[in-house]
Amino acid sequence: MAAIRVGLAPFDVAAELAALTGDRTDIGGIGTFIGIVRGTAHGRSLASMTLEHYPGMTERALVAIALAAERRWPLQACLIIHRVGRLLPGEPIVLVAAASAHRQAALDATAFLIDWLKTKAPFWKKETFLDGTEAWVDARETDEEALARWGATPTPA
């Protein structure tokens, strides 16, 4: 059963992973991905990044993404935490984790979860630069290509 959370609050990776494991002893490994706000974009220094989302659809999309991973790999647990609002360089944005009896499933499912999230979950990033200018981040074709390696249908274009 996947745990999904979207909110403003920072997350504690160690506490989240401990909660994911709980008292279980059938988990052999946990794959994790942590996305972090970079301090530069297009060679310019970033003051902050603001994340907007579509409340309701976001949670539905993340549940669907987690279910797709659970159908594909034998997972004991998986977790997606995504922050929204204003974040500073160095702050974590997203935590994805997948637990399985063996490492390959855990690592592959983790990569799948973040690749799907990047193209199928309704979040949008706006960059605010140190000079005060702002710009919405453009979607990258490489994200669609990353999704395609899982044999998944890209978001309707």
Add this chain to the structure above:
Amino acid sequence: MKILYFAWLRERIGCGEETVALPADVTTVADLVSWLGSRSPGHASALAPASDGRRIVRCAVNQDFADPETRVTERDEVAFFPPVTGG
């Protein structure tokens, strides 16, 4: 019908949400885009396709991704937004 706009569409249109009474001849997402585009210059600019004709704006009907051919009714929640950039 409840219509939601996100990210730069919301900024360009000047609101994040509006309720509209749907004309009888608007039955698909494509119809809705054409009709909304006539409401204001902001709508027209936000919902326009790219110069090469590619569709920039994405759409969800009742919180599921939708196509131009997806059918819509007065009771639906329809959202327009740019390609997503989370993660």
